[in-house]
Amino acid sequence: MTRKPEPPPAATTIVPFVHRLDAREEAVWIAAIEAANPFVALRPLSALTVEERDSAPVAIVANPDPAELRGLPALRWVQSLWAGVERLVPHTPAQVAIVRMVDPQLAATMAEAVLACALYLHRDMPLYARQQRARLWRQHDVRSAADRRIGVLGMGEMGAAAAHRLAANGFSVSGWSRSQKRIDGVETSYGADGLTRVLRRADILVIVLPLTEATHGLISAAALAQMKHGASIINFGRGAIVDEAALLARLDEGALQHAVLDVFAVEPLPRASPLWKHERITILPHIAAPTNVETASRIAAENLRLYFRDGAIPMAVDRNRGY
Ligand code: NDP
Numbered sequence: 399m400t401r402k403p404e405p406p407p408a409a410t411t412i413v414p415f416v417h418r419l420d421a422r423e424e425a426v427w428i429a430a431i432e433a434a435n436p437f438v439a440l441r442p443l444s445a446l447t448v449e450e451r452d453s454a455p456v457a458i459v460a461n462p463d464p465a466e467l468r469g470l471p472a473l474r475w476v477q478s479l480w481a482g483v484e485r486l487v488p489h490t491p492a493q494v495a496i497v498r499m500v501d502p503q504l505a506a507t508m509a510e511a512v513l514a515c516a517l518y519l520h521r522d523m524p525l526y527a528r529q530q531r532a533r534l535w536r537q538h539d540v541r542s543a544a545d546r547r548i549g550v551l552g553m554g555e556m557g558a559a560a561a562h563r564l565a566a567n568g569f570s571v572s573g574w575s576r577s578q579k580r581i582d583g584v585e586t587s588y589g590a591d592g593l594t595r596v597l598r599r600a601d602i603l604v605i606v607l608p609l610t611e612a613t614h615g616l617i618s619a620a621a622l623a624q625m626k627h628g629a630s631i632i633n634f635g636r637g638a639i640v641d642e643a644a645l646l647a648r649l650d651e652g653a654l655q656h657a658v659l660d661v662f663a664v665e666p667l668p669r670a671s672p673l674w675k676h677e678r679i680t681i682l683p684h685i686a687a688p689t690n691v692e693t694a695s696r697i698a699a700e701n702l703r704l705y706f707r708d709g710a711i712p713m714a715v716d717r718n719r720g721y
């Protein structure tokens with residue numbers, strides 16, 4: 399029997415990796431993406447010849463220096479390793495499509511973090527921590543999850559996964575987005591009226607919005623003033639969405655109960671920031687949903703494979719919307 403000849407091995411394609419990671423992180427990503435797509439050779443800019451730079455149609459990026467991207471004249475699209483694109487949108491050349499990381503594993507990690515912090519607030523853990531510091535033995539009533547309304551701002555990959563997880567845990571969930579959404583078990587709304595309704599009713603407000611012109615400062619002093627007395631906030635989106643000074647004022651007045659903050663206008667949070675020592679604030683160092691190298695590499699590698707096979711660029715960010 400004559401065997402069908404094997405197809406010739408596909409040629410390796412050099413893909414620039416433009417980033418501001420340290421050497422260890424660079425090596426980890428290169429190994430993972432090359433393992434997921436053996437026909438890709440990921441190279442930092444410093445390792446590329448002039449010809450390779452001049453001809454590269456696609457690059458993998460992680461918080462790249464914009465000047466370095468401008469040094470790739472044939473670039474048609476970039477695959478970001480992160481979900482948020484607020485720094486890429488204004489600085490990436492206009493003709494270059496921005497593809498962000500959309501990974502179900504990332505959404506599941508975010509949903510887990512939202513649930514963990516919602517439960518922490520729901521079961522009054524910040525209050526018991528304060529009591530412990532005062533050596534105070536005092537029990538408080540436990541409310542049912544159904545009796546606790548959680549407002550989730552942002553119903554995208556992160557927000558929808560978080561809302562599902564909260565609803566599955568028995569919480570009453572309201573979701574808010576730019577356009578109307580239909581999500582089982584979640585009351586959804588959009589627009590200015592929808593936001594007011596979510597703010598007024600939420601016992602816990604979860605922010606998983608992208609940072610854009612429209613969301614910058616959205617949770618202003620006026621928005622915070624609409625919230626219920628004793629409500630709490632979880633910000634896992636971006637720091638600049640919340641007016642930090644106004645939030646501090648509301649916490650100091652006792653109008654808001656507690657804030658769990660994972661993202662800040664300036665990161666790392668400066669040591670001099672008053673947020674660090676505030677007893678009604680829990681600070682997390684941007685760890686709500688870290689990119690999973692293994693799953694994200696498989697997604698980036700598959701996007702590259704399809705592009706080199708068919709010329710198909712994955713769905714890109716809408717630059718006008720900013721996300
Ligand atoms: P998506 O683009 O999938 O979803 C964004 C959501 O926000 C959509 O529902 C969108 O509405 C809504 N939205 C955007 N602008 C507005 C607006 N002006 N008014 C009302 N709703 C708006 O993003 P992801 O869910 O993947 O990620 C969201 C953000 O989470 C990221 O941009 C990043 O900043 C942050 N993030 C934080 C992490 C962490 O570890 N802290 C990890 C990963 C992400 P619509 O559906 O109508 O378009």
Ligand code: OXD
Binds near residue numbers: 480482483687688689
């Ligand atoms: C992201 C993040 O955008 O980690 O991926 O915040």
